[in-house]
Amino acid sequence: xxxxxxxxxxxxxxxxxxxxxxxxxxxxxxxxxxxxxxxxxxxxxxxxxxxxxxxxxxxxxxxxxxxxxxxxxxxxxxxxxxxxxxxxxxxxxxxxxxxxxxxxxxxxxxxxxxxxxxxxxxxxxxxxxxxxxxxxxxxxxxxxxxxxxxxxxxxxxxxxxxxxxxxxxxxxxxxxxxxxxxxxxxxxxxxxxxxxxxxxxxxxxxxxxxxxxxxxxxxxxxxxxxxxxxxxxxxxxxxxxxxxxx
Amino acid sequence: xxxxxxxxxxxxxxxxxxxxxxxxxxxxxxxxxxxxxxxxxxxxxxxxxxxxxxxxxxxxxxxxxxxxxxxxxxxxxxxxxxxxxxxxxxxxxxxxxxxxxxxxxxxxxxxxxxxxxxxxxxxxxxxxxxxxxxxxxxxxxxxxxxxxxxxxxxxxxxxxxxxxxxxxxxxxxxxxxxxxxxxxxxxxxxxxxxxxxxxxxxxxxxxxxxxxxxxxxxxxxxxxxxxxxxxxxxxxxxxxxxxxxxxxxxxxxxxxxxxxxxxxxxxxxxxxxxxxxxxxxxxxxxxxxxxxxxxxxxxxxxxxxxxxxxxxxxxxxxxxxxxxxxxxxxxxxxxxxxxxxxxxxxxxxxxxxxxxxxxxxxxxxxxxxxxxxxxxxxxxxxxxxxxxxxxxxxxxxxxxxxxxxxxxxxxxxxxxxxxxxxx
Numbered sequence: 133x134x135x136x137x138x139x140x141x142x143x144x145x146x147x148x149x150x151x152x153x154x155x156x157x158x159x160x161x162x163x164x165x166x167x168x169x170x171x172x173x174x175x176x177x178x179x180x181x182x183x184x185x186x187x188x189x190x191x192x193x194x195x196x197x198x199x200x201x202x203x204x205x206x207x208x209x210x211x212x213x214x215x216x217x218x219x220x221x222x223x224x225x226x227x228x229x230x231x232x233x234x235x236x237x238x239x240x241x242x243x244x245x246x247x248x249x250x251x252x253x254x255x256x257x258x259x260x261x262x263x264x265x266x267x268x269x270x271x272x273x274x275x276x277x278x279x280x281x282x283x284x285x286x287x288x289x290x291x292x293x294x295x296x297x298x299x300x301x302x303x304x305x306x307x308x309x310x311x312x313x314x315x316x317x318x319x320x321x322x323x324x325x326x327x328x329x330x331x332x333x334x335x336x337x338x339x340x341x342x343x344x345x346x347x348x349x350x351x352x353x354x355x356x357x358x359x360x361x362x363x364x365x366x367x368x369x370x371x372x373x374x375x376x377x378x
Numbered sequence: 379x380x381x382x383x384x385x386x387x388x389x390x391x392x393x394x395x396x397x398x399x400x401x402x403x404x405x406x407x408x409x410x411x412x413x414x415x416x417x418x419x420x421x422x423x424x425x426x427x428x429x430x431x432x433x434x435x436x437x438x439x440x441x442x443x444x445x446x447x448x449x450x451x452x453x454x455x456x457x458x459x460x461x462x463x464x465x466x467x468x469x470x471x472x473x474x475x476x477x478x479x480x481x482x483x484x485x486x487x488x489x490x491x492x493x494x495x496x497x498x499x500x501x502x503x504x505x506x507x508x509x510x511x512x513x514x515x516x517x518x519x520x521x522x523x524x525x526x527x528x529x530x531x532x533x534x535x536x537x538x539x540x541x542x543x544x545x546x547x548x549x550x551x552x553x554x555x556x557x558x559x560x561x562x563x564x565x566x567x568x569x570x571x572x573x574x575x576x577x578x579x580x581x582x583x584x585x586x587x588x589x590x591x592x593x594x595x596x597x598x599x600x601x602x603x604x605x606x607x608x609x610x611x612x613x614x615x616x617x618x619x620x621x622x623x624x625x626x627x628x629x630x631x632x633x634x635x636x637x638x639x640x641x642x643x644x645x646x647x648x649x650x651x652x653x654x655x656x657x658x659x660x661x662x663x664x665x666x667x668x669x670x671x672x673x674x675x676x677x678x679x680x681x682x683x684x685x686x687x688x689x690x691x692x693x694x695x696x697x698x699x700x701x702x703x704x705x706x707x708x709x710x711x712x713x714x715x716x717x718x719x720x721x722x723x724x725x726x727x728x729x730x731x732x733x734x735x736x737x738x739x740x741x742x743x744x745x746x747x748x749x750x751x752x753x754x755x756x757x758x759x760x761x762x763x764x765x766x767x768x769x770x771x772x773x774x775x776x777x778x779x780x781x782x783x784x785x786x787x788x789x790x791x792x793x794x795x796x797x798x799x800x801x
Contacts, residue, residue, distance in 0.1 A: 190615040191463050212469030222460025227381075229800055241468055262800050280464070 142167045142319065143188075143206075143215075143288065148197035150183055156343050157183040161197065163338045163348050165288065168316040172334030173323040174374060180343040181323040182220065185292050188321075189217035216241070216284035218277050220292035220323075226266035230257060230276050233265060234283065243283035247313075251282050254309040256302075270297035278306055282313050290321045295329045307333040331370040341378040383451045384486055385792040387444040389785045394436035395493040396780025402432035403504070403773040410768035423766040424651055425501070426512045431585045433497050437490075437520045438581060441527045445487065446548040449531035452479050453608065454541040466614065473609035476536070480528050480605060487524045491517075493784060500779070504771035511648035512587045519584025522597045523577050529604035536611035564711040566679035575640070587649025595639035603632035645697050651764035656694050659757040660745065664698045667752050669730035671702045676724045677739075678708040678716060683723070687739040695744070727751055 141164035148161040157180045165171050175181050186192035188199050190211045199206040201214060225233055234252075238245055252258055255275045265273065274297045281289050294310065295303045310333055314320050324330040330337065337354060339347040347354050351370060358376035359366050366372045406428040453476070456462040465475065498508060527548075534547035555576035562573035573579055580593045610616075610624050647654040655661060673692065677684035684706065692704050709716055716722040725744065727734045729751040736747045749756045 189467070191466070193615055193617040209469065212467055216467055217463070219460055219463050222463065224456075224459050224461035224464055226459050232799065237464075240465070264800065286467075 140167050141165065142201065144200045144202075145184075145188060146198055146200065148184070148187055148199070149195050150180075150187055150192070150343075151195055158187065158194070158343045161340070161343070161345050163345055165319060165321055166336070167319055168314065169335040170310065170314050170320045170322065170333055172330040172337045173321065173340060174327060174330050174337050175323075175325065175340035176378070177325055179325075179340045181325070181340055182292055183343075184340065185217060185290050185321075185323055186219075189215055189290055191217065191219070212286075214286055215288050215290060216281060216286040217290040218281040218292065218294075220296055222277070223265050223268075223273060224280075227264055229262050229264050230268070231261040233276065234279060237280050237283055241283075242285050244285060247283060251279050251309070251313075254312065255279050255306065271299065271302055274298055275302065275306065278309070282309070287317055288319045288321065290323075292323045293325065294322050295324065295326060303329060304332075327371045327374050339374065339377055347377045381448060381451055381455075383448045385788060387440065387448050388486075388490055389788040389792075390444060391436065391440050391490045392493045392780045392784030392788070394440060395433060395497055396776060396784075398436045399429070399433040399497040399500070399780070400773040400776050402429045403501070403771060403776070405432075406768075407770040407772070410770045412770040421766050421768070423768045424649075425506060425508060425767055426585075426587055426649060429501055429506065430508065430513055430516060433494060434516045434520060434585075437494065438523070438578075440490065441520070441524050441577075442552050445483075445524060445527050446531040446552075447545060448486070449483050449528045450535045450541050450544045450548065452483055453532045453535035454538075454544055457535070458541065462612065463614070466612070471609070472612040473606060476532055476605055476608045476612060480525075480532060483528045484521075484525065487521075487528075493780060496779060496784075497776070500773070500776055504769065504774070506769050506771065507767045509650040512650060515584050515587050515589050515648045518589065518594075519581050522594065522601075523581055525601050526577055526597055526604075529601040529608070532608040533604040533611070536608040562679075564679060566706055566708065566711070570679065570706075571640075575636070586654060587647060588645060588654045589648055590645040592640050592642040592645075595642055596636050599632055599635045599639055603628055643697075643700075647697070651766075654694060654697065656698055656741075656745075657759045659759055661698050663754065663757050664695070664745075664748070665700065667729070667748070667754075668700055669752075671699065671727070671729040671748070671751075673702065673704045673728075673744075674707055674726040675704070675739075676707050676719075676721045676726070678710050678712055679706070680712040681708075683739045687725075687744070691739075691741045691744045694741075 143165040144162075145164070146162045148158055149156070150158040161180075161184060173181050173184065183192065187194040190206075190208065201210050204210070225236070228236070234248065234257075237243055238248070252261075255278055257275060257279055260268065260272055260276065263272075265276065268276065274294070278291065278294055281291050295306060298306055307329070310320055310322070322330070322334065324334075331351070336350050337348070338345060339354070347357055349357070351373070354370075354377065355366060355368070355373050358373040362376045366376060406423065406425075409423055409428065456465060466472070498513070502508065530551055531544065531548050534544040534551075535541065538544045538547060555573075555578060558569065558576055559573045559578055562569040575593065575596045577597075580597060583590050583593055606628050607625055610621050610628065613621065645654075656664065673695075675684065675687060675692070677687065695702055696704065708722075709719070723737055725736050725739070725747070727736070727747050729748065732751045734747050734751055736743060738744070746756060
């Protein structure tokens with residue numbers, strides 16, 4: 133766990149389930165998000181990561197279960213004041229240039245104006261400022277979305293696949309930017325399917341497989357759990373730990 | 379300002395108004411005496427029928443076939459691009475979001491009104507006259523129509539997953555109202571009453587310079603219901619079942635309010651020649667007949683006598699007599715095979731229990747029957763005092779203005795905004 137985190141659970145998810153027809157996307161999912169940490173939601177494609185994010189963010193209705201702020205069930209008002217969710221694969225306001233999108237988000241969401249220049253520099257967005265969103269590459273669009281998230285005023289930021297579409301250098305820079313902006317008052321919950329990326333940036337992990345939570349904890353906790361289940365010592369490699377647990 | 383569909387609509391509205399206006403001016407000139415018109419005909423010409431209503435008809439076409447796509451893009455675009463998922467997190471109530479979009483679209487529609495204003499200026503420059511209340515009536519009618527289209531398009535866009543589905547829904551509604559009007563013309567009765575609240579029929583009233591409160595209220599209720607429906611379906615995080623139940627409640631409330639609105643009697647005849655009203659002396663006398671009265675006209679919907687009776691007399695009577703009920707009775711739609719029926723063609727009058735039967739469908743004939751039943755003497759009515767405004771003018775300057783200058787100006791402004799956005 134990072135030194136920033138107080139260890140206090142600010143969001144608790146309990147018994148969350150979601151089905152699409154006969155497909156169980158999420159089954160009795162429960163975990164917690166602690167203040168000031170970078171929590172990684174790890175799972176293979178189709179594990180239910182996006183569905184879980186959308187249910188927690190209130191973008192998709194859950195069939196069962198609840199999310200709580202502390203002990204209080206999460207309401208619409210809580211969500212809009214505490215959570216900001218950045219979906220994957222979107223191209224919002226496609227005809228507008230990046231500059232407009234960032235300005236608009238600052239005005240519309242009441243974002244962190246003091247951080248604009250720094251975030252633009254961290255994510256190398258300066259050359260993209262006059263370019264319409266529709267003309268951006270996948271990686272450029274992802275960096276713009278990351279900037280949108282980092283500028284959002286809410287203390288808890290949920291980002292679906294923050295490194296999707298980024299090359300090695302960009303992934304490293306994005307991870308550095310995320311680590312730079314996480315504070316005791318700023319918590320990140322990231323959904324990542326690339327284990328190596330997750331290991332680089334996250335303090336704790338929630339492992340999701342087939343719509344179920346299979347483990348939750350720090351790398352050391354998960355390693356111990358994996359070794360216990362495997363009945364042997366495992367190399368200090370997150371991929372091995374993940375495979376042993378899922 | 380970023381929507382290409384808006385700029386396309388704005389550019390096309392000029393030529394559409396141009397075609398309507400230029401043809402209207404030429405036809406008006408011919409009816410006014412150019413090329414030898416029958417004496418006296420030109421005296422009955424009013425710009426409302428000859429110029430204003432035809433020029434405004436361009437907006438009916440645009441509202442049916444251009445505006446829905448602009449509105450759908452404005453609402454569905456955010457859903458398709460994913461912007462809606464971000465916007466909903468701001469905490470702004472969806473009804474405020476959809477209301478803001480509707481207002482922006484309404485402002486865009488007002489901008490699209492510039493060509494008709496230019497047509498008005500051209501008409502006055504030719505020496506033509508305009509009667510402000512009549513123009514105002516058409517402006518109100520077309521604004522209500524546009525508002526309804528925007529609201530319905532917003533609801534369709536929010537309800538459907540894809541913009542093309544929304545476009546099909548809106549076009550289906552438009553075509554459905556046409557089918558309804560067609561059925562009403564054949565069947566009459568309840569169909570006729572329902573069809574009188576379709577956008578096309580509503581505009582017909584405004585085209586005659588008649589501002590009806592019931593129509594305005596019904597359209598406003600429908601508009602509000604469609605916007606609330608759109609807001610309900612924008613809430614992606616609410617279970618579909620709950621949204622469906624809320625939608626049914628909204629539709630039920632709108633149906634009750636719409637039904638209630640249909641009982642609103644006030645209406646205002648804003649036409650220059652007061653074509654929707656009886657002469658003042660007659661109106662004063664008829665409005666004093668407060669006893670319950672009923673008129674049964676045994677005429678089929680397609681019978682031309684019924685059309686004349688309705689347009690020239692009964693529609694005015696409804697506006698004037700406080701307690702009159704009109705019913706049309708027929709067994710067929712065209713009446714051709716009812717001519718031998720014992721009562722076909724008769725008009726039955728019932729005033730406070732006193733009954734009379736007549737065959738005449740003229741205004742004088744109907745009113746005389748009513749006066750006789752009421753036991754009052756018909757008033758002395760002089761000749762109609764409204765003379766028309768004939769004008770044999772050429773639509774000078776209209777072609778270059780609407781076909782070349784307007785589209786180029788719109789293109790130039792669109793490019794200016796596009797470049798400014800990217801610099």
